[in-house]
Amino acid sequence: MTNSVFNVRFAPSPTGELHLGGARTALFNWLFAKYNNGKFFLRIEDTDTKRSREIYTDQILDSLSWLGLNWEEPLIFQSERLNEYKIHIKSLLSSGQLYHCFCSKNDLSELKDKGHFKYPGTCRELDHNDIKTRLNQGASFTYRVRIPDGNTKYEDMIYGSINVDHKELDDFIVIRSDGSPTYNFTAVVDDHYMDISHVIRGEDHVSNTPKQILLYKALGFNVPVFAHLPMILGADGKRLSKRHGAAGVQTFREEGYLPESLNNYLALLGWNPGTDEELFSSDDLIQKFNLSKVQKKGAIWDEKKMHWISGQHMMKTGTDHIIDKLRFNDPDWGKGSSISYLVSIVELLKVRAKSLSEFIAQSDYFFNSPLSYDQEALQKAWGDNSVNTRMQLLAVNLLTLEHWRKDYLQNIFELFIKEHGLGLGKIIMPIRLAVCGTLNGPAVYDILELLGKDETLKRINVALKELPK
RNA sequence: GGCCCGUUCGUCUAGUGGUUAGGACUCAUGGUUUUCAUCCAUGCAACAGGAGUUCGAUUCUCCUACGGGCUACCA
Structure with missing residues (x-):
């Protein structure tokens, strides 16, 4: 049973996009191969001609390369x-x-x-x-x-x-009666010709395994080592599927998760490193991953934890890298802005945005003046006309500011509240609302400094005209 | 129906024949912050049930229950 060869494969059937379960199987195979200096192959199981579609093969390959699970050539098709x-x-x-x-x-x-x-x-x-x-x-x-x-x-x-x-x-x-071979047979022959040493696949294959072993022996082939991975389940404890919402890798890509985050969480579902560590890059995983620490029972997919992991990865990811990804996800993002402007924005949002889509949403007011004001925020920050009077005065002060820098801005704000005997919130909240349309976000001085004097004053003036309603 | 597999906080998990059963996510509370996020602190919360073995079982054995998988001329 001790093998010096480590050849593994992931064998999806092209009857749909790559789902989370398949992605994890692929990941575990890939990690096993990488750690052991082995080879990770891909085999497209396209013998079900009724359900197989070429488009799905392309999609699966695309998802796999997005995840960074690179495979060895040649790519194998059963039909060949x-x-x-x-x-x-x-x-x-x-x-x-x-x-x-x-x-x-x-x-x-x-x-x-x-x-x-x-x-x-x-x-x-x-x-x-x-x-x-x-x-x-x-x-x-x-x-x-x-x-x-x-x-x-x-x-x-x-x-x-x-x-x-x-x-x-x-x-x-x-x-079959149409002369085509079935899975339990093709899998055995293929694995033999591909010289597969370890078959790592889903638990749903456990009961196929004895049948296949019988075939290996009947054909005079070497029997590989088997490892069956527990299922990924939905919140209802049933095997994860489209019914549970986001079950496809593409969805997570579109929602702006980083591939490393997905790999990280996928690995954590049903496996642990034996320490308290939970955050891993894909390279970390190669070193730490071990089949012997894999769980036997199915694990429920937890959107919340995935989201947290994603946020953690965002914070650690280099700003340049995030900018590239953002532009890739949305080619219009930051169009026309200088790179240093974009860098500053991403730096400010890094601890806040947990996915690329959140980055895009949260950065909107750095590029566009607010189209509307959040109702709840309006109540809180700009309830009546007394705010208008206050803001008018503040705007005059801002207008006279020569060096538009956050420390000077802070100075002005602090002098203003002292002079008028106000709390900081009394001016900061309305400013936020006027400039961002919302009360949430990075430090107001940072925002104003980035936006610049003209833009800031412009937005305040718009708000003065429109608020309160 | 049969066979195979599984069962520790809501979720992912650590763990041991004697532990205050540990961590993480979530949630709640407090601190930091002008807000949000981050960060820090605190709290809520689990060994499916029943027998047996044992001085002692969450841990070992058996049974039951529950859950999952397979039982295709799908893969």
Whole structure:
């Protein structure tokens, strides 16, 4: 079981975008490969021609590269390995490990409806001539595996020892009536040809594993090591899906989360480093990640924690980097502004915005005068006309200020309140409202300094005309 | 129905045959801040239930309950 080769793969089927569960499986495979100096491959399982779409392959690849989970060439498509499948079917057939099944889909599903969950073995021991006759008549058929008596045991890197009696296993289909191979067979052949040493996948595959091991052995292949990852669940404890809202990687990208944040949280769901640390860059994860610390039970996706992690990453991320990302997410962001202006804005918002979208929303008043005033804030800060009088006076003071710097601004404000016997809030709140349209944000002096004298006075004058209402 | 897997605060988790069962997120309160955020402090909050083993079980065993997965000519 000790391997010197570490080849792993992520094998999505292109029937939808990359969802969180898939992303985590990919991440864990990637981390395992990187840590062990192994190789991380990608295989597109496109044998379900009815549901597979090329567009999804592109989307999945796109999401994966956004997450930074780079894979080895070549990219494998199952549909391109049809020849190998044929060869191995032939060999299984000739050694009697496969048999023709002529049962119709309808008959079988009727049986199931009646409570017979297992294939009854109708065609398991068909007479040779019988088969020939039916074949000559052009009857449609599938190939099933003749499961031998006994049991299959394997050592899961996460779940430990798992033992299944063959009595529990169905003679499952490997070739459909249209001649196409099924998953349990293709996965085995592919993993063999790709020289996969460790199969790391979702827990939903645990019960497939004995079937696949049987196939590995029947084909004379080496059996890889298996590791099954617990599921990611929604708040209702059910497997995470579109029903739960944001379940696709693209959504998180669009909402302005950094890939490192997603990786970080994904890793923390069902794994812990054995210390109290929770914040990791992807490179940190490579060093710290270990399959043996992976949980057995499913973990519920917690939007709030994801958001917190994202905020933490934002604070640590370099300002230049954030600016690049912001411009990438919204090409119009900061258009026409100097780079130093943008740097100052991002510096101010870094501890406040927890995602790129929040940056964009919260930075709006640095580029545009407020279109409207927050109602609640208006009540609080500019309730009556006495504020107008006050602001008018203050505006005059500001007008005379020559050096528009935050320390001078602060000076003016402080003199003003002393002179009029007011609390600071009495002038700062209305200013905020006039300039930002909201009461929340960075220090008012910082905002005013950045905005500049003209813009500040302009906005105050607009507010003086429009408020209170 | 059968088989497999699981069960520590609301959530993610640490942990041990004897602990005040620890941390993080959330929430609440207080401090810092002109506001918000940050930061700091404090607080609320958990070993699913029942037997057994044991001097002693959250920890080991069994049973029950609950949850999840599989039981496809999907992957």
